[in-house]
Amino acid sequence: xxxxxxxxxxxxxxxxxxxxxxxxxxxxxxxxxxxxxxxxxxxxxxxxxxxxxxxxxxxxxxxxxxxxxxxxxxxxxxxxxxxxxxxxxxxxxxxxxxxxxxxxxxxxxxxxxxxxxxxxxxxxxxxxxxxxxxxxxxx
Numbered sequence: 001x002x003x004x005x006x007x008x009x010x011x012x013x014x015x016x017x018x019x020x021x022x023x024x025x026x027x028x029x030x031x032x033x034x035x036x037x038x039x040x041x042x043x044x045x046x047x048x049x050x051x052x053x054x055x056x057x058x059x060x061x062x063x064x065x066x067x068x069x070x071x072x073x074x075x076x077x078x079x080x081x082x083x084x085x086x087x088x089x090x091x092x093x094x095x096x097x098x099x100x101x102x103x104x105x106x107x108x109x110x111x112x113x114x115x116x117x118x119x120x121x122x123x124x125x126x127x128x129x130x131x132x133x134x135x136x137x138x139x
Contacts, residue, residue: 010045018045018118032069033059047115050126054109061101067092104133 011018024043031039035051038044059066094109107129115121 032066043117045117046121047112047117047119050112050115050121054105054112057108058097058101058105061105067097102133102137104129 020043024041033052033055035044035048035055037048038052055066094106094113098106098109108126111126111129112121
């Protein structure tokens with residue numbers, strides 16, 4: 001599920017400053033799961049990692065389904081990344097993506113999509129969303 005081959009530091013080891021938000025060359029990651037920012041060829045941060053994880057969670061929870069996976073889109077062709085991004089942006093809001101799933105999925109998406117580029121995510125809050133839903137409700 002996680003490919004550390006594409007990982008990099010999000011802060012400078014000497015200064016501790018967060019990396020800069022900038023345009024990068026090409027889509028980084030698997031187009032099927034990567035974030036909107038990755039499809040827009042923008043520098044990625046922790047929020048993008050969380051968005052990718054959210055895509056994976058939805059994919060597994062919906063039996064291998066994501067709305068942008070279809071026979072018309074060949075995921076191996078880089079030029080189709082724009083088609084996928086268009087579907088993600090225009091047709092599938094977090095509310096629509098999370099239809100039929102426990103409420104923790106939508107809360108997760110709302111939180112992740114509102115994170116700023118350099119903001120440190122509250123991982124405890126995100127983990128707690130799923131714990132409350134699945135552990136406390138007996139799933």
